[in-house]
Amino acid sequence: MKMTRSWDRAFLHKGLGVRRILILAILSGGIWAFVQLDLNPADLVPTSGGVQVAWAFFSRALSPAIVYEAEFVPSDTPPLLWKALQAAGTTVVFASAAMSLALIWGLLLGFLASSSWWVGDPAGGAGNVTAFVRRSIAPVVYGSTRVLIAFMRSIHELIWAVLFLAAFGLSHLSAVIAIAIPFGGTLAKIFSEMIDEAPRDVAHAFRGSGASATHVYLFGLVPRALPDMTAYSFYRFECALRSSAILGFFGYPTLGFYIAASFENLHYGEVWTYLYTLLVLVILVDWWSGALRKRFVV
Amino acid sequence: MSDRELKLRYLRSQRPRSRFAYWSALLLLVVMIGSWFVGDFQVEDFLSERRLQNLTRFLHELIPYPLQERDFNLGIALKWAGEILAEKGWSAMVVTLAISVAAIVLAGFGGAFFSLPAARNFTSPEPFLPSLRNPHWAWRFLWRALVWMTRLFLIFVRSIPEYMWAFLLLAVLGPTAWPAVLALALHNLGTLGKLGAEVVENTEPSPLSALRGLGASHLQIAFTGLFPLTFSRFLLFLFYRWETCVREATVLGMLGIVSLGYWIQDSRARNHYDEMFFLVLLGAALVLIGDLLSSLARETIRRFS
Amino acid sequence: MMWSVNEGNRKSQGRTSSSRGASFTLRKSSVVFGSTVALDSVDLHIGSGEAVGFVGLSGAGKTTLLCLLNGTVRPTGGTVQVDGRDLATLSFEELRKVRSGIGFVHQDLSLIPNLRVLHNVLAGRLGKLSFWGGMRAFLFPQRRYVHQIHEILERVGIPEKIYERTDRLSGGQRQRVAIARALFQEPVGLLADEPVSSVDPARARSAVSLLTEISREQGLTLCVSLHNLHLAREFFPRLVGLRAGRVVFDRATEQVTEDEFEALYDLNGV
């Protein structure tokens, strides 16, 4: 029904005004950006050194290294594949430690930031002081929580990592916290939106049977948003894996560290081994969340 | 044991439940808690005397340099901020923004393009129609192979993080803005392509089958049917991804492209933490502005489509 | 049994005043939403243990009236009394207590689709539990609650569905879950808002008959809003006709004339 309507519309060229404006805006934005950055397609042809690197690098895509490419390897180094597995393990450990923190404060802040947590009872009694207090402090609480969330989110995890590096020195925990802060903020934002957008019928019914506001929230609203929240958390876990891999560029022993090292030593086969390891990790999580979603969301 | 208890036990044992979900939850719990034991996260060390001293020194150095030895004075603070802005902050912000816009435009075109061969219902010998002519199995297999190749490509470009793409491309392309733009564009192309394919697969097929019934080719269906039907939803995703592009563009500078990240790294290397912090805040402001613009755009699209 | 079942006529007749059901009194109650007057100065008394049917066109104010009775809508004028107590004078906690004694079967059922039947029914008891009590009951349901729920589900006819996910049930079965939830509140009053709108005629009839039977057994006060005149006449000894927010008639079913019904459902002049 709805589809047919937009179908009709598309053919009647209604609503194409807005569409045309948006396309024009995007295109002119693109042109501005290209001019601003001085992006010349000619520069896309690699420099002569670049061509060699590119060839050497991409030609190994189908033949990633199985053993070290270096001629001399210290005798106590583990085999390459084992090392790749270890790096993958560390990447997972960093990511899941960060996610466990992010989930905790994502849930806490998400609850505080959702406005439905605070909605008082529309039909409170006469001298309903609690409802009044609740209603008057609500905007302050969820407003300030949202500002906090925005701040946490707006700084990229790598920048948090740089800040922590400067503040504490190299410490594994600071890498975990660096990921956990923006991820917690994002989770909190999305969770609060999902809960606020969940259908209200059940909450209304629970309130009508005398349930307290907290129960209404926890059992009437949150369960309705839960499948979406789970799916989103998985997606963030996938992102956390990537971020944790990247942190290797800053000296942490995750996949990024070995990728950078092998690349700089021109061991391109090893680079591909590590890249494929990351690929497998991401695909696994992706498949896992997809399989779970099939069972959760109907 | 009462009769009811027996019945309930039986019902409970028969209750539909997913072993997969159960074990998944358990595994997740184990991994999340276990990571704190396996990983080398020394909490005591983190809160040690040495680190805390380091932290206090760091916090002190966040105060703008001209103000460190005297009382607060707004005029001096503003002058200090203005100088950084004029010298590098402003142009770095513009570059950061431009990188994100250029990247998302490229990613948008690429994602829209690749979402077609990645959609199973479109990429078949008879798109959106039950097969009337029953094509040869080899022919069908080729189409199916195209779908899987595209998906493999999309998931590959998507699972390599932007920062890593930029690192690799920088070595190949040399120090222009291209590595940053391409890195962002590639990763987001992967995401947009996947999301776009889902949009195409979830589109109500009846108008499209009607078109096919009229004898439209793949290209004609794509332009006259799919494009108008899926455009708004695709735009929603585009703006949503643009938000993350702005975030990522701030850090790509750390690899040497003159966006905000470059100056952040630079001032850190010179131990000018006050300047670094100011630039970080500029980046945060830019990201927030991006968020705001993106949510405004998405609101408009929702309203008018 | 406090009262005799008349085989030929299902309607409850003389209910004794000793029944434990709640009583409701509306005095000049009005509800105004912005510019729409949903209820206009309604006077109504529903005695303990009565079974009343509310009839009227869509938008006549049936839902609003039922919501007044359990205190989820506040009258903009007049008063609402439950068991003689004015809801507007109650404290928040007292109001919750009153509500927890009134079961409400919603028009759209308001069930959580992705939870099991057990939990949906359990939610009916939340109003009587403390914060931790509610948490405990929801996360690790006590055996006596499970038994009680099984018993109630037996009564409404779907005991074997107790561990089923609610969205796997049919429309009629879901309706029974909603009724079970209201019953698990251990209510003294039962309100049902168009319990027949989402199911086929046979199911509709059995749902209404179930509601009347149960409230008769347990001595509950029953208020049901209905579109279906036949059902209303068959099952309710007293009918209240609503039109554009006003009570048009309010008397024993036999005394409502055909003309009055016609006038009630006359689309002209709305």
Ligand SMILES: Nc1ncnc2c1ncn2[C@@H]1O[C@H](COP(=O)(O)OP(=O)(O)OP(=O)(O)O)[C@@H](O)[C@H]1O
């Ligand atoms: N929350 C609300 N806000 C604004 N107007 C409302 C609200 N609830 C009800 N109304 C209005 O009050 C009037 C009565 O509504 P009510 O839902 O009580 O009718 P009803 O008899 O239950 O109708 P139906 O048979 O369709 O359920 C209607 O005109 C409706 O538009």
Ligand SMILES: [Mg+2]
């Ligand atoms: Mg209604």
